[in-house]
Amino acid sequence: MTRLIFLGPPGAGKGTQAKMLSEDCGVPHISTGDILRAAVAEGSELGKKAENYMSAGELVPDELILDLIRERLHQPDAQAGWILDGFPRNVPQAEFLSKLLEQISQPVDFVINLDVADEVIVARLLNRGRQDDEESVIRNRLEVYRAQTEPLIEFYRSRQQLVSVDGSQTLETVRASLQQVISG
Ligand code: AMP
Numbered sequence: 151m152t153r154l155i156f157l158g159p160p161g162a163g164k165g166t167q168a169k170m171l172s173e174d175c176g177v178p179h180i181s182t183g184d185i186l187r188a189a190v191a192e193g194s195e196l197g198k199k200a201e202n203y204m205s206a207g208e209l210v211p212d213e214l215i216l217d218l219i220r221e222r223l224h225q226p227d228a229q230a231g232w233i234l235d236g237f238p239r240n241v242p243q244a245e246f247l248s249k250l251l252e253q254i255s256q257p258v259d260f261v262i263n264l265d266v267a268d269e270v271i272v273a274r275l276l277n278r279g280r281q282d283d284e285e286s287v288i289r290n291r292l293e294v295y296r297a298q299t300e301p302l303i304e305f306y307r308s309r310q311q312l313v314s315v316d317g318s319q320t321l322e323t324v325r326a327s328l329q330q331v332i333s334g
Contacts, residue, residue, distance in 0.1 A: 152177050152231040152332060153256060155238070155247075157302055158264030160291045161271040161278070162317040163324060167264065168235035171328055177231035180222055182215055182239075205282055207290035209239055209298060216246050223254065240298040244305050260331060261306040264317035264324070268292065 152175040156164045165181060172179035186204060189197035196214060203210040219237055222228060238244040251257060275288045282291070306312040315327045 151259075152233065153258050154232075154332070155234045155258055155261040155306075156236075156264065157261060157299070157306070158317055159266060159268075159271050159295045159299075160288070161275040162264040162266040163274075163321065164235050164264055166321065167317075167324055167328060168233045170325055171332070172233045174329070175231065175233070175332070177233060178225075178227050179233050179235060180219075180228070180237070181235040182219070182237040183235070185218060185222075186210065205287070207282060207287040207294060209294060212240070212242055212246075215239075215243065219247070220250055223250065223256070238302060241301055241305060244302050258311060260313045261302075261311045262328065262331065263303055263306075263312055263314045265314050266317040270318050 152171075154168075154171070156168045158164050165183070168181065169179045186197070186200045190201050190204065191197070196218070199214055200210040215237065223232065234247075238247050271292065272285075272288060275283050276285065303312065313331050315324060315331065317324055319327070
């Protein structure tokens with residue numbers, strides 16, 4: 151049973167590491183960014199509402215995300231564990247998640263903070279070439295991260311759930327550190 155939350159700035163390697171770890175552990179990788187990008191590609195109501203926020207590097211409003219997460223965590227494949235990537239992104243989302251996990255009796259094992267310096271982040275993101283990876287948007291995403299998501303580090307540290315991993319190392323080294331964390 152693996153239940154993890156991945157925290158870290160955009161470009162820290164959360165998506166890549168969360169995906170590999172989810173395959174290793176046989177639990178779903180739940181990325182709100184992937185879900186939203188699929189909704190945009192599909193042209194669904196959710197996608198239409200989320201699109202402009204995403205291309206500006208802003209968070210989409212909580213009301214679009216909270217129901218989505220509640221429903222996703224109720225799916226059959228999520229009953230044996232999950233890895234959350236990109237959620238929660240602010241304190242209200244983290245409080246919502248804590249209550250939800252209590253209601254469904256699914257305590258989180260660890261919150262993993264992938265720690266990476268700013269210069270490394272900007273270089274990595276410029277290399278990645280995703281649609282919202284233009285430099286001005288990257289800078290805004292970093293600002294949004296600092297203002298809204300970074301406070302979650304303290305939120306989870308004070309609950310003794312936080313584990314920090316150096317995300318500036320190579321992909322394989324980070325992967326090994328993560329495996330060590332989850333195998334206790
Ligand atoms: P990500 O792939 O996690 O970097 O997410 C890409 C974009 O999707 C973000 O810049 C936000 O616009 C949006 N997004 C993803 N997850 C969330 C979330 N939990 N809350 C609000 N917006 C989100």
